[in-house]
Amino acid sequence: NAGVMQNPRHLVRRRGQEARLRCSPVKGHSHVYWYRQLPEEGLKFMVYLQKENIIDESGMPKERFSAEFPKEGPSILRIQQVVRGDSAAYFCASSRAGTDSNTEAFFGQGTRLTVV
């Protein structure tokens, strides 16, 4: 897994609170992806970021969800006013490049969000 670090590993939030999920990519990787795995479902793409830029956010809900990858520091996935349906495992992946056929994606351990 070459060092993609996600924290926290588990996060419990009450409905209406905010959830902030952090992802530190593999050292030297400048491409970060967020995926969501709902209970009993497969992983679905949410957003693709390169340092300071959102490249593709086509899989991210239009409301309440936002993502950033600042020049310094980890990538953040932010969910405002959480609802029960946001309960899922959120995975971050990083890669060295975005389009190279030899580009391998490395995944973190995930953050399991539970909304109560």
Added chain:
Amino acid sequence: KQEVTQIPAALSVPEGENLVLNCSFTDSAIYNLQWFRQDPGKGLTSLLLIQSSQREQTSGRLNASLDKSSGRSTLYIAASQPGDSATYLCAVSGSARQLTFGSGTQLTVLP
């Protein structure tokens, strides 16, 4: 829109058996295909990456093949062990740069 299907959804085999997991995808314009392993409650571990120009990759007891024209990949596991029990995920990467995942095959190897 790329769609990835994995068959079977679940598989149970006795220890020592060789087995094949299948993955198919609808759009053959891919950059690469990756096989991952996911243990319950854990993250994804990359097993093998096959570039679009390659036909197969091997790592230890694992061998993955790719037939891009027919939109198929197989993961062959030789001499299965109880420690191989996990969910195996196939994912393809294309011009959209994101990975599109199948729903996985849940493998149980019985001692």
